[in-house]
Amino acid sequence: MNIYVLLKRTFDTEEKITLSNGKINEDGAEFIINPYDEYAVEEAIQVRDAHGGEVTVVTVGNEEAEKQLRTALAMGADKAVLINIEDDVENGDQYTTAKILSEYLKDKDADLIIGGNVAIDGGSGQVGPRVAELLDIPYITTITKLTIEGQNVSVVRDVEGDSETIETQLPLLVTAQQGLNEPRYPSLPGIMKAKKKPLDELELDDLDLEEDDVEAKTKTIEIFLPPKKEAGRVLQGDLADQVKELTGLLRTEAKVI
């Protein structure tokens, strides 16, 4: 089976986000594989181990993303592709990424494409579905279980805490939700082997794309941090008074009711 994983390099979940000059500060920050993409890598490896084939991990980003690709290779993926847009694209968005990925994937005869449900940085959840649309294949998002028999696929997906079972066929794109599996961490032999696995680097040129073809469809107007969390307050007095005060505060201060 020909399996592709869409992978993004993101901020470590433990990183504190700071801004400088209206942009998110990346200096000295730690980066990781987007956690949802880790489920995707794990699932791809498991599918390959059960059904044979090859797992290729693809990312759109800059040179720095090589580290995350190597990690995926160390986990057990077979090949990695870095589509380096550092010199070509200044302000990309989900459209940009999806367009590039689909151009790359269009002649690859992928049986299964797995992405993360969302990236924890942008949080749009759009790249997977957009790629599927552009490739004109079916997609299912937020999956928590994947069963493949021949060309037939049975998927359980998470719908706001409930689950839904869907049957479909390959080729297919799915996006991984928490609970799909428990991603392995790379073993030391895996890490040493990853050094020797192929990691190809492409640029827009190699995909016959011009900058205009991938121009963002959205514009970022402003970046700002969420308001600072205030210390909690303990209400005093009669229970009834406390409830009254609480509902009042929820109306006037928090403005949520």
Add this chain to the structure above:
Amino acid sequence: MLELTKTIYKGASFLVSKTDASYLFTPEDFTDEHKMIGRTARQFIEKEVAPYSEEIENQNFDLVVKKLRKAGSLGLLAHSIPEAYGGLGLDKISKGIVGEMIGPSGGYGAAHSNHTCIATLPITYFGTEEQKKKYLPKMASGEYIGAYCLTEPNAGSDALSSQTTARLNEEGTHYILNGTKLYITNAAFSDTFIIYAKVDGDHFTAFIAEKGFPGLTLGPEENKMGIKGSSTRSVILEDCLIPAENLLGEIGKGHAIALNVLNLGRFNLGSACMGAAKYGFKKAVQYTGERKQFGKTIAEFPATKEKVAKMAARIFAAESIQYRTAGLLEEALGDLYETNDRNTVSKRLSEFAAECAICKVFGSETLDYVADEALQLFGGAGFIKDYGIEQVYRDSRINRIFEGTNEINRLLIPTHLFRKTLKGDLNLKTKVHEAMLQLQNPESSPYTGPLSSERERIDLIRNLFLVCSGLAYDSFGANLADEQETLMRLADLAIGLFAAESAVYRTIKAVEKNGKENEAVKIGLAEAFLEEVMWDAERLSRTLVSQLTADDHSRQLQKLIIRECTRLQASDNNFLRNRSIADYQNEHGEFSS
């Protein structure tokens, strides 16, 4: 994996000559693989070991063995075993990284490190082809867990006075061993036992025994203060039959195995202690950031900040010496995985004996210091088991005792230097003379570039060490070994020198690469540590001078020391510097440099 320019660097040379930042391996030089290895080891501890800490603490040894096998399946037991024997043959940096990450896991960590280090390395470096083939692949995977049996009821620090005997049977097929080994880590679940015994009561020799060999039994489990998750029992040998081919190395050369392997064990123990210290530090920073008294978090009080700064500075130094030593060991040992030349192996393993002893002493004392201060910052909660810092404190204590007590390791450091001098490998007299001249007529501003005044201070500490060593040598000559008060202080000077030099030159290397502005944190940490070492060095050297010289000379030399230490001791903003170190650490919620 590691590329260092081959240097002519020789063991303990930091005691007599200046170093060069470019020779230094530092955590900033980690490759991507090193970082990935670290992440895997950390995740293994966080996901596979930490959640079971209560069961492990209650000595569920089946679980400990299961976890060791899991570690084996991830390659975490195989880093120091050659590829030809089922291992990974990684560099000593990787060994140090795994050691550091395993460190916070207390009893499990002791079992893990004991297995990969002193229980496996004797076979790795001294085994025959057959022995390596037979044992190493199983030790790499965790199918076999190992023990190292040196200590006896009447032979602890004085390990070579072993009373265990070995005698070849009449058929010449087996050695018959009799004796008792005491406090043996991993005994309850070990498959292999490296046993030291005297052949015909005289020739100290190593053997590989296996569980189930006739005549090998175990004593009851010891009731310990800490590292409870590791098993500690006596190993009793009553006419124990060991096949002749299981003799390890050569008859009468057991000491070369026992002591040389301990060098790597001590290095690894330093890594584990440093990792555990980071863990205790993190717990303290997180707790004090939440706990409030007097309307403020405990972290906000300047007294807390000073504690945090001092802990961080010590951890920074410990980290610096561990990876510096890892780099040195890699240079000495990196190409030895394939060799069968035991003399070369012994020589290279002992080359950095002094540095390894420092790793052991400094690492274990850093951990004890951090564990104690961290517990203190928890207030009453520190004394209560539920908060977890109490276990860090108990687990810490053993590290100053095993793998050679810190006293024995301290004695080894200056003795190493004096032995080189006696052998003619080193001209101590000239070095002492030069040091004295520099003390009397210091060059003004000998350095330019980053941290130039810190470099001067390092030179001063070295000169103090050399001058005191010269006095000691002149006063006692061949009887110096009996003058332990002097040797202990020389050791402390040497330890301070190595640690401060490692921290300062690591910082210099980073500043040269990234600029002063980007390395302000390291500069602060290095200065904070150096400040402490300077005070220690002044006190130690003045004590030695007062005890080793007659009145007049003593007074002159004291004046000189006071003058030079005062001239170079750091400036007036140390309190503020320490506060800002703490602010940075608090903001990160864990040790960060």
